[in-house]
Amino acid sequence: xxxxxxxxxIHVGVDGAWRDxxxxxxxxxxxxxxxxxxxxVHVIDDKLRHVPGWEGDAVDDASMxxxxxxxxxxxxSPGALDNEADLMVGPPxxxxxxxxxxxxxxxxxxxxxxTFKRLLIGSTSDAVVVQATVPVVIVxxxxxxxxxxxPVVVALDDVDRNVAVMEFAVAAATAxxxxxxxxHVWDLPALYSWDAINVADCPLAVVHGLAx
Numbered sequence: 001x002x003x004x005x006x007x008x009x010i011h012v013g014v015d016g017a018w019r020d021x022x023x024x025x026x027x028x029x030x031x032x033x034x035x036x037x038x039x040x041v042h043v044i045d046d047k048l049r050h051v052p053g054w055e056g057d058a059v060d061d062a063s064m065x066x067x068x069x070x071x072x073x074x075x076x077s078p079g080a081l082d083n084e085a086d087l088m089v090g091p092p093x094x095x096x097x098x099x100x101x102x103x104x105x106x107x108x109x110x111x112x113x114x115t116f117k118r119l120l121i122g123s124t125s126d127a128v129v130v131q132a133t134v135p136v137v138i139v140x141x142x143x144x145x146x147x148x149x150x151p152v153v154v155a156l157d158d159v160d161r162n163v164a165v166m167e168f169a170v171a172a173a174t175a176x177x178x179x180x181x182x183x184h185v186w187d188l189p190a191l192y193s194w195d196a197i198n199v200a201d202c203p204l205a206v207v208h209g210l211a212x
Contacts, residue, residue, distance in 0.1 A: 021109025
C-alpha cells in the first residue's frame with residue numbers, strides 16, 4: 001500500500017474490557033504523537049444475539065452504552081482531535097480489518113485468556129494479524145504510558161517481506177527520537193544428535209567441522 005493512499009486516521013478495536021486492555025490508551029498516545037484522529041470500533045458478534053439465555057436487545061443496549069462511554073472518554077481526552085467511536089455488527093476480526101483498510105494502522109488489545117480457551121473461542125488479535133492489509137499493533141493487557149522508552153525493536157526473517165516492517169519501524173523511531181535495534185533469530189538445528197544448546201556452546205571451528 002503506497003503512502004499516498006493511506007488515510008490519516010488510526011483505527012482501534014475495543015470490547016467490554018477497553019479500560020484494562022491498554023489498546024485505547026496506546027492509540028490515544030499515538031494519535032497525539034502523529035496528530036491524527038482515532039476511529040474507535042466496537043463490534044457486536046452477531047452470534048451473541050442467538051446464544052440461549054441472552055436477549056438480542058440486551059446485547060445491543062450494552063454495546064451502545066459501551067460506545068457512548070468510549071465516546072465520552074475520547075471527548076474528555078486532551079488533543080482536540082476529531083476522535084469518534086462507532087458500533088458494527090458481524091465477525092469481529094473481519095469487521096475490524098474492513099473498517100481499517102487503507103488507514104494508518106489497526107490497534108487491538110490482547111488479554112491473557114489462556115491457550116486452551118483461545119483454542120475454543122479464537123483470538124481476535126490473532127485473526128486481525130492474518131486478515132489485515134494495514135500495520136497491526138497488539139497492545140498487551142494493562143499497558144500504561146511510561147516515562148521510560150527503549151529502542152524500537154524490529155524482528156526480521158529471511159524472506160523478502162521486511163521492507164514494510166522496516167518502514168513502519170523507522171517512522172515510529174523517528175517520531176519518538178529513539179534508536180532502532182534489528183533482531184534476527186536463527187533456529188539452529190540439531191547436528192548428529194547434538195541438541196541446539198550444546199551446538200551453540202561449541203567453538204566455531206568445531207561446529208564447522210561437524211557440518212563438513
